[in-house]
Amino acid sequence: MIRGGAGDDTAGEPTARAQRALIVGSFVSRVGNGLFNTAAILYFTLVVHLPATQVGAGLTIAGLGGLLAGIPAGNLADRYGPRTVWLTALALQAVTMAAFVTLHSWLAFTLVATLDRLAATASGAAGGAVVARAGGERPAAFRARLRTFVNLGVVVGTLGAAVAIQIGTRTAYTALILANAASFACAGLIALRGVPNYRPLPRPAEHRRWSVLADRPYVSFVALYSAMGLQYQTVSLLLPIWLTAHTDAPRWTVAALYAVNSGVCVLLQSRLGARVETPGQGGRAFRLAGLLFLVSCPLMALTADVPAWVAPVLAVLAVCVHSVGEVWESSGGFTLAFTLAPEHAQGQYQGLFGIGFDAGQALAPLLLTGVVLALGQPGWLLLGAFLAGVGAAGPPVAAWAERSRAADARPEPVGTPEQAGA
Missing domain, CATH: 1.20.1250.20 (MFS general substrate transporter like domains)
Known part of the structure; x- marks a missing residue:
């Protein structure tokens, strides 16, 4: 079981507990991803009634905009500690995902989708740094095990989405989106209690923000x-x-x-x-x-x-x-x-x-x-x-x-x- 009170990694925090927390948290968030990604296009076109071309354009804008967060978020993780930035990004993802159920226009959809992708990119950069610190003596084995549960989480979420798609009501689609939002919040809580607050590592004098x-x-x-x-x-x-x-x-x-x-x-x-x-x-x-x-x-x-x-x-x-x-x-x-x-x-x-x-x-x-x-x-x-x-x-x-x-x-x-x- 994941215990609370995760402190700094220098206080004897077991690597195994951090890895366990990352696996559980990643599995939970990927179940949510599987729920949402499978049904997202159907929700925006059939429930929100946005034309497919507008949905595609909005997602393209969001995807390109999200790229801007990668290196700045990574620099923040290196400077202030990766867990803090990662948890902030997960919290923002939970908020933006929940906001999708309130949308009625293309402009609002594009804005929320862009914020969501910015948060997702930041989460990937900071979360990657957390995984690197938690990898222990055999980081490759841990990353492989983590990816196994990530894939399994997507499969479970996809199966759940199939049920909602078959029902086909607004309530069913809304439940999927809110479940994905909750998955980010749950992943953040698991990381908060199980992953150490890794301190930033000393940086050499030649280090630059764009090195x-x-x-x-x-x-x-x-x-x-x-x-x-x-x-x-x-x-x-x-x-x-x-x-x-x-x-x-x-x-x-x-x-x-x-x-x-x-x-x-x-x-x-x-x-x-x-x-x-x-x-x-x-x-x-x-x-x-x-x-x-x-x-x-x-x-x-x-x-x-x-x-x-x-x-x-x-x-x-x-x-x-x-x-x-x-x-x-x-x-x-x-x-x-x-x-x-x-x-x-x-x-x-x-x-x-x-x-x-x-x-x-x-x-x-x-x-x-x-x-x-x-x-x-x-x-x-x-x-x-x-x-x-x-x-x-x-x-x-x-x-x-x-x-x-x-x-x-x-x-x-x-x-x-x-x-x-x-």
């Missing part, structure tokens, strides 16, 4: 991770459209693929993720993920050339391969994101990491539908080759980052150049 932008290996890694992020919406967006438009597969296939994807990630995340603990292992995991995507994308393309009864089987096989790739990709990405970041600047670095991922996800629908779907089967082959190429860049970028950090850690020679070389 991460001068760290070229890390910026390069973030760019790779953002590009590889196309794979997430390959299963959630591109494949369902493809199956509906280009195959005779039963419509239940789409729901089955969501279940398979979530199930594989939940079952394998801890087992595989615990093997990725160093930057070198993270780079190799990235490369392996790209190779698996190179296999899965052509399999998805082939569903258009097989009989209706074969298409679901082939799609499930493709998603299984793709999901294993997703586990390796996320494990490698999170390992590199945390191990390459200086301990005193985890918030700032996690802020940039979150910005990169969110920007990639914002562009993904345009690229997947406007390029891959438009090209048909060649587009799938192009996507697989692109992801494999991005993955192949993982090991050299990881090695570059390790070399740069080794050089930075090398002590400066004492005396004149002639004396130093004597």
